[in-house]
Amino acid sequence: MRHLVVIAFLLASSHASAQPASPTDSERARAEAQFRQGEAFYKEGLYDQAIAAFRESYRLSGLSELLVNIAQAQRLAGRKQQALDTYKTFLAENPKHRYADEVRRLVAILTKEVEDQEKAAAIEAARQKQATQAAPPPAARPAVVDDRQPAREGGSELLRYSGVAVGVTGLVLTGFGVKFAFDARGHEDALSENDGQWTEDLLDRIDDGERAERNAIVFLSTGAGAVALGAALYYLGLDRGGMATMAVNPTAGGGTVSFGARF
Known part of the structure; x- marks a missing residue:
């Protein structure tokens, strides 16, 4: 002052x-x-x-x-x-x-x-610079994206075998149906050729023909349904899906993307 x-x-x-x-x-x-x-x-x-x-x-x-x-x-x-x-x-x-x-x-x-x-100030600036240079950058972790699709529902070996078994059974039933159809046709032909009296044997053939016709209808329809069901089961048992994975791997020059699949 x-x-x-x-x-x-x-x-x-x-x-x-x-x-x-x-x-x-x-x-x-x-x-x-x-x-x-x-x-x-x-x-x-x-x-x-x-x-x-x-x-x-x-x-x-x-x-x-x-x-x-x-x-x-x-x-x-x-x-x-x-x-x-x-x-x-x-x-x-x-x-x-x-x-x-x-x-x-x-x-x-x-x-x-x-x-x-x-x-x-110079010492502090040098210290901060050294600290910045000494600290390594944080290591990048590989990012893995799980792109797996869930397994198709019903895709199994059991369904395929079941489909084959049901289909074969359907074919057998169809075969019996064809056989009964031919039997019914045979009885019908024999009856149509009769010009005389109706004997007891011919009357029995009428009953046999009607029975064969009914059996043919039952076996043919059941066999056809079994074949269709077997085909459906076999189709559902097919495994056409798979699991796929995608991995993103960082590298020094940028990054790589790799895909893998398991069937």
Whole structure:
């Protein structure tokens, strides 16, 4: 705060300034007002506003001491590199100023702090880079898609054998039906050739023919149904399905897709 008090005194004593082009009374008054405003901001810890007010005061008055106040506010605001540059500007303009030794001390302190800050940032960046490079990417797991279809319902060896057995039985029954049909036809032919009296033998043949006709109808219809049923059972017993799998395997160059099937 000592520097701010000195600047206030210099602004009030306008004859102390030795600038190539002295500010006018109006500029001097405005510069002092800006300084007072910056001083108030500085005391309240509003360093950004204080810096802006001190800069405006410096522009109007040209008093280089204001650079010290600007640098001090920058340092307290955490902008150490900017404060260091402003302090160096002050020393370049006023190497023999009464504040020069104090400013050089601050420059030495800030220079070390800035260097340490830069080293710490570089070390942290290197550590993060090394950690990123050292961590291997997670290994990709092969994705397996199960595309198996459920087995066809009824597809079994038992059904096929049952179908064959029923079909053969149907053929046998059909054969008996054909045989009874021929018997009935034979009786009918014998009866149609009779021109005389109806003997007991002929009457028996009528009964036999009707019986053979009934048996033919029963055996033929039953045999045909059994053949159809056997064919259906055999068809259902056929296993035309299978199980297929698909595997997706990641590789270094992309990925491969392989298919497999089991029948």
